Amino acid sequence: MPQKVVVIYSGGMDSFTVLHNAIRAGHxxxxxxxxxxxxxxxxxxxxxxxxxxxxxxxxxxDISAINQLIGGSSLTDDIEVPEGHYAADNMKSTVVPNRNMILLSLAVGYAVSLDAQAVYYGAHSGDHFIYPDCRPEFVQKMNDVCQIANYEPVDIISPYLQQTKIEILKDGLAMGLDYGKTWTCYNGREQACGKCGSCQERLEAFTLNNTLDPLPYEQQ
Structure with missing residues (x-):
C-alpha cells in the first residue's frame, strides 16, 4: 500500500537504488x-x-557540527583513505562512529513531522563485515525502538539488507537506472579513484553484472 516515506539518500549507488525502489512502490x-x-x-x-x-x-x-564530538574516520578526518577491498581490516578506518544511528534518528524525527510511516536506508550485506550499523540486528533493534520512540510508530526499512551490491545493481539495471548519476568514490576528485574500497566494490558489481560502469575512473 502506498505510503508517505522518508528515504535517506546519500547520492551513492545503493541509496539511488533504494530511492527508486520506494518510488516504484508508489510511495x-x-x-x-x-x-x-x-x-x-x-x-x-x-x-x-x-x-x-x-x-x-x-x-x-548540514550536521557537520557533529564532528566536534565524533572523529577518527578517514571519511571525515585528515586520515588517508585506505585502498583495497571491503573485506580488509584496514577499511575499518572508514567507520564514522554511530553515523547511521544519528542519521536514522534525524530521519525518523522528520518522518514524524511529516506524518510519514517509514524511513528507508541502503544497508546491504556487503557492509556487514565492516559496519555494525548496517547489520540485520542493528536494523531490527532500531526498528523496535522507532515503534515506541514517538506517539506515531515509524518503520525502518532496508530493502536490500540481505543482498549484495551486485544484487542491488542487478535490480537497478532491471529498473533501467542510470548509475552515471551517482557517486561512490571516497575521494572527491574529478574522476573516481578506482582504488578505494568503495570504488572496488562498485567496479566488481558492474563486472559481475557484465556491464560497464558509466563513471570515468582515474585507473581501472
Whole structure:
C-alpha cells in the first residue's frame, strides 16, 4: 500500500537504488541527505540533481557540527583513505562512529513531522563485515525502538539488507537506472579513484553484472 516515506539518500549507488525502489512502490517520497562533514560533497550534488530531475521533495541538512564530538574516520578526518577491498581490516578506518544511528534518528524525527510511516536506508550485506550499523540486528533493534520512540510508530526499512551490491545493481539495471548519476568514490576528485574500497566494490558489481560502469575512473 502506498505510503508517505522518508528515504535517506546519500547520492551513492545503493541509496539511488533504494530511492527508486520506494518510488516504484508508489510511495510519496521525501528524500533526505546529510552533510556530516564528509571529505567531499560530490554525492550530495548528485543527490540534488537526481531529485530535481525526478521532481521529488528533497532536503540537504548540514550536521557537520557533529564532528566536534565524533572523529577518527578517514571519511571525515585528515586520515588517508585506505585502498583495497571491503573485506580488509584496514577499511575499518572508514567507520564514522554511530553515523547511521544519528542519521536514522534525524530521519525518523522528520518522518514524524511529516506524518510519514517509514524511513528507508541502503544497508546491504556487503557492509556487514565492516559496519555494525548496517547489520540485520542493528536494523531490527532500531526498528523496535522507532515503534515506541514517538506517539506515531515509524518503520525502518532496508530493502536490500540481505543482498549484495551486485544484487542491488542487478535490480537497478532491471529498473533501467542510470548509475552515471551517482557517486561512490571516497575521494572527491574529478574522476573516481578506482582504488578505494568503495570504488572496488562498485567496479566488481558492474563486472559481475557484465556491464560497464558509466563513471570515468582515474585507473581501472
Amino acid at each position: 510519496d517520497v521525501y528524500a533526505l541527505s546529510f552533510n556530516y562533514g564528509q571529505r567531499h560533497v560530490k554525492e550530495l550534488v548528485c543527490a540534488q540533481n537526481v531529485c530535481q530531475e525526478l521532481g521529488i521533495h528533497h532536503k540537504i541538512v
